[in-house]
Amino acid sequence: MTAVDTDRVAELDRREPLLAAEQVTMRFGGLVAVDSVDFRVYPGEIMGLIGPNGAGKTTFFNCLTGLYLPTSGRVLFDGSVLPPKPRRVVKAGMARTFQNIRLFANMTALENVMVGRYCRTSAGPFTSIIRGPKFRREEAETRARAQALLEFVGLDGTAESLARNLPYGDQRRLEIARALATDPKLLLLDEPTAGMNPQETRQAEELIFKIRDQGLAVVVIEHDMRFIFNLCDRVLCLVQGKALIEGTPHEVQSDPRVIEAYIGKGPETDEAAQTDGHHDEQQEA
Numbered sequence: 001m002t003a004v005d006t007d008r009v010a011e012l013d014r015r016e017p018l019l020a021a022e023q024v025t026m027r028f029g030g031l032v033a034v035d036s037v038d039f040r041v042y043p044g045e046i047m048g049l050i051g052p053n054g055a056g057k058t059t060f061f062n063c064l065t066g067l068y069l070p071t072s073g074r075v076l077f078d079g080s081v082l083p084p085k086p087r088r089v090v091k092a093g094m095a096r097t098f099q100n101i102r103l104f105a106n107m108t109a110l111e112n113v114m115v116g117r118y119c120r121t122s123a124g125p126f127t128s129i130i131r132g133p134k135f136r137r138e139e140a141e142t143r144a145r146a147q148a149l150l151e152f153v154g155l156d157g158t159a160e161s162l163a164r165n166l167p168y169g170d171q172r173r174l175e176i177a178r179a180l181a182t183d184p185k186l187l188l189l190d191e192p193t194a195g196m197n198p199q200e201t202r203q204a205e206e207l208i209f210k211i212r213d214q215g216l217a218v219v220v221i222e223h224d225m226r227f228i229f230n231l232c233d234r235v236l237c238l239v240q241g242k243a244l245i246e247g248t249p250h251e252v253q254s255d256p257r258v259i260e261a262y263i264g265k266g267p268e269t270d271e272a273a274q275t276d277g278h279h280d281e282q283q284e285a
Ligand SMILES: Nc1ncnc2c1ncn2[C@@H]1O[C@H](COP(=O)(O)OP(=O)(O)OP(=O)(O)O)[C@@H](O)[C@H]1O
Pocket: 028, 031, 033, 051, 052, 053, 054, 055, 056, 057, 058, 059, 060, 278
């Protein structure tokens, strides 16, 4: 089953974008990693970002999320340019996961999600030290919300497990739960299925649809073509830092330039794309 609905995509196009990248360029010395890229994400859509290794996807992601200040161009979130400060970006409503899992390995699953929630609490250092009523009330709310998010991502029953003891696919879902704890409007997922088995990948797909159905916009970087074309409303393909094509999954996957960019690794050979050297590296990380 495909998620793509042409009427839905047309409707999305009539709305104000939640995220808009305008002519974003990122240079590292003489290397142009991202070259004049325009990109729009609308509320409630799933947007895919694909491209061969080294195409500039992660660098572009880092520009979108304020980790990098673009060399030129700008990124607007909800109509404003955000300061390149992670806490401000998160508070504005943008959350992300990384290519390599970044959990607090020795904390429980519940504690990991609670950490994500603290950007939405207001108890100051003094109230926290004396553990006053406001702190205790917020702590109870944070715990309840974290527990609900664990259930939402399908991790109920793991609340007290240490993050490092969870299976790989569960760790990835835990990262998503932690990102959701910040109450984002936009969730950015950097290779959410890297290293997953087919069953975990299917579960990840269902989870992302569920997140979209809550009204969030989602941007996904992936190498797994079958996953991305089944999941996304629209897809942008980057090649050597430039936007090669943006369109519906059907438009993108049938464009011969995309297949050529992957040196023959079209959708029909996506298993090969999943098992290339890049993914082995991710699994070892
Ligand atoms: N911090 C950096 N300093 C210098 N060059 C960088 C830096 N980060 C990325 N690059 C270079 O920018 C280019 C784009 O890299 P990037 O990681 O964004 O690509 P990607 O599409 O995410 O690749 P992959 O699919 O392998 O993760 C590459 O040539 C890379 O070597």
